[in-house]
Amino acid sequence: xxxxxxxxxxxxxxxxxxxxxxxxxxxxxxxxxxxxxxxxxxxxxxxxxxxxxxxxxxxxxxxxxxxxxxxxxxxxxxxxxxxxxxxxxxxxxxxxxxxxxxxxxxxxxxxxxxxxxxxxxxxxxxxxxxxxxxxxxxxxxxxxxxxxxxxxxxxxxxxxxxxxxxxxxxxxxxxxxxxxxxxxxxxxxxxxxxxxxxxxxxxxxxxxxxxxxxxxxxxxxx
Amino acid sequence: xxxxxxxxxxxxxxxxxxxxxxxxxxxxxxxxxxxxxxxxxxxxxxxxxxxxxxxxxxxxxxxxxxxxxxxxxxxxxxxxxxxxxxxxxxxxxxxxxxxxxxxxxxxxxxxxxxxxxxxxxxxxxxxxxxxxxxxxxxxxxxxxxxxxxxxxxxxxxxxxxxxxxxxxxxxxxxxxxxxxxxxxxxxxxxxxxxxxxxxxxxxxxxxxxxxxxx
Numbered sequence: 001x002x003x004x005x006x007x008x009x010x011x012x013x014x015x016x017x018x019x020x021x022x023x024x025x026x027x028x029x030x031x032x033x034x035x036x037x038x039x040x041x042x043x044x045x046x047x048x049x050x051x052x053x054x055x056x057x058x059x060x061x062x063x064x065x066x067x068x069x070x071x072x073x074x075x076x077x078x079x080x081x082x083x084x085x086x087x088x089x090x091x092x093x094x095x096x097x098x099x100x101x102x103x104x105x106x107x108x109x110x111x112x113x114x115x116x117x118x119x120x121x122x123x124x125x126x127x128x129x130x131x132x133x134x135x136x137x138x139x140x141x142x143x144x145x146x147x148x149x150x151x152x153x154x155x156x157x158x159x160x161x162x163x164x165x166x167x168x169x170x171x172x173x174x175x176x177x178x179x180x181x182x183x184x185x186x187x188x189x190x191x192x193x194x195x196x197x198x199x200x201x202x203x204x205x206x207x208x209x210x211x212x213x214x215x216x217x218x219x220x221x222x
Numbered sequence: 223x224x225x226x227x228x229x230x231x232x233x234x235x236x237x238x239x240x241x242x243x244x245x246x247x248x249x250x251x252x253x254x255x256x257x258x259x260x261x262x263x264x265x266x267x268x269x270x271x272x273x274x275x276x277x278x279x280x281x282x283x284x285x286x287x288x289x290x291x292x293x294x295x296x297x298x299x300x301x302x303x304x305x306x307x308x309x310x311x312x313x314x315x316x317x318x319x320x321x322x323x324x325x326x327x328x329x330x331x332x333x334x335x336x337x338x339x340x341x342x343x344x345x346x347x348x349x350x351x352x353x354x355x356x357x358x359x360x361x362x363x364x365x366x367x368x369x370x371x372x373x374x375x376x377x378x379x380x381x382x383x384x385x386x387x388x389x390x391x392x393x394x395x396x397x398x399x400x401x402x403x404x405x406x407x408x409x410x411x412x413x414x415x416x417x418x419x420x421x422x423x424x425x426x427x428x429x430x431x432x433x434x435x436x
Contacts, residue, residue: 052429060279065296067278070270119408
């Protein structure tokens with residue numbers, strides 16, 4: 001390991017503790033950590049801050065069923081089985097989603113391809129009544145997408161923005177997020193977007209919902 | 223990305239919540255987390271229950287924040303705790319607080335779940351109502367303190383320049399690599415790494431400053 005290697009790898013400590021290195025880079029960094037006390041110290045210095053982030057999410061109460069099923073595993077006895085069901089698109093919700101697509105709102109741009117690389121960037125449609133002045137893009141990656149919005153108003157108290165995927169009429173929940181004070185907000189939609197017809201945005205109780213509780217305030221068709 | 227996030231915590235964690243606020247012991251005689259892990263390794267279900275009672279809420283909250291889905295958050299939390307029970311995840315005291323380690327396990331499993339289920343999204347109905355958000359019914363003073371601490375971290379995150387905050391959150395909660403973030407935000411990879419460095423540094427400074435002894 002040369003000094004130059006060290007200088008290059010030392011730059012990666014923050015990305016490493018955030019879990020953001022590519023697998024090959026991570027392997028290289030970990031190999032370097034094994035013989036570099038400085039980098040180990042740097043990782044140790046940054047790790048508690050990342051750990052604090054893990055504890056800083058909005059608190060949500062786990063359902064009692066979770067503890068029951070855990071204890072059932074630990075103290076064997078017949079396990080309750082839970083039903084599986086699919087969510088259906090509510091007619092009213094579908095109608096509004098369609099309406100949002102049909103009614104042009106100032107600032108709308110249709111999807112446009114990005115230049116060259118394999119990421120594809122689409123403009124997001126925003127309900128300007130609900131989110132005046134907001135705009136955004138959806139960048140589609142190989143394995144997921146990032147929805148990034150600007151000038152988003154802060155959601156009402158106790159609420160956060162939540163993204164949704166609509167695939168074949170089914171609405172699939174995605175993570176929630178709250179915009180930064182300046183109104184920038186972004187959320188990663190991870191996974192294959194194949195078959196997804198559109199990405200929607202609503203305001204939901206903190207912690208997120210499993211079905212949208214309001215009309216989408218923003219959407220982007222894929 | 224399988225991921226180390228908290229895999230190399232220092233043995234001393236000066237900024238960590240659990241360093242200043244004991245992880246919700248219901249009494250001063252509650253066994254330490256490390257003791258619970260030892261008893262769990264010996265197959266004691268009561269120790270496992272105590273560990274869940276103490277950290278299950280934080281684990282589930284993190285899983286829910288990342289997966290955005292209650293059913294999947296339940297699955298992830300269950301998998302994480304069972305992996306602890308079955309000693310598939312080994313705790314090394316040199317790596318920091320038990321809670322940080324446990325949440326690191328939950329974070330990594332949540333990101334795995336995000337990647338796995340993004341492809342074949344499915345949902346499980348929970349028997350529980352959907353509306354029982356946040357705010358656990360029973361609060362202890364320690365939990366209230368933890369919430370205040372969490373609020374301080376959230377405020378520190380909110381106070382970061384948006385680009386730095388986005389880089390940090392997309393990586394840690396979104397499971398995106400720096401190259402994916404660079405493509406999404408249409409900036410060079412070096413810029414993303416720089417934002418992560420600066421952002422984490424600021425976050426660390428702010429949290430540290432609040433915790434300096436008077």
